[in-house]
Amino acid sequence: MKKLSFYEKVYAVVQLIPQGRATSYGAIASFLGAKKSARMVGWAMNNSHFLYPPIAAHRVVNRNGMLSGKAHFGDGNTMQKLLEAEGIEIKHDQIQQWAEIFWDPEKVL
DNA sequence: GAGGTGACTGCGA
DNA sequence: CTCGCAGCCACCT
Secondary structure: OOOOOHHHHHHHHHHHOOOOOEEEHHHHHHHHOOHHHHHHHHHHHHHHOOOOOOOOHHHEEOOOOEOOOHHHHOOOOHHHHHHHHOOOOEEOOEEOOHHHHEOOHHHHO
16 A cells, blocks of 8 residues: 655645636645645645646645745746636735635545 | 754634 | 744755
8 A cells, every 4th residue: 555645645636726726735735634734735836846747836825815835936927927827817916716716625525 | 863944824912 | 903923744954
């Protein structure tokens, strides 16, 4: 029985996020069974840039819907541009209609 | 082996 | 309302 690392599971969830939707670190962490381990999700995202294919880390934001990790995408507007390309409206580095854009992994189950 | 860090979150003052 | 602290687990030095 192969036990996947915490961040390996994060990648699986992020890849399941449908286009035009987004989720939060806490939602993923909670889905994995460690609600308070949202930091691990962020750590996984940091490593995501070394992964191939690159996972949609831009679809993962903090629980406020704010692009907390936009600075890690190289430029300060890359993450926002990617989200806007998927039809997500962003204002002041924050996702508009976050309640509708929010995608809960548990909902898929 | 031990200590410090981190793309977060929740609660208390 | 705003600010600060503790918890969580994996990775890096």
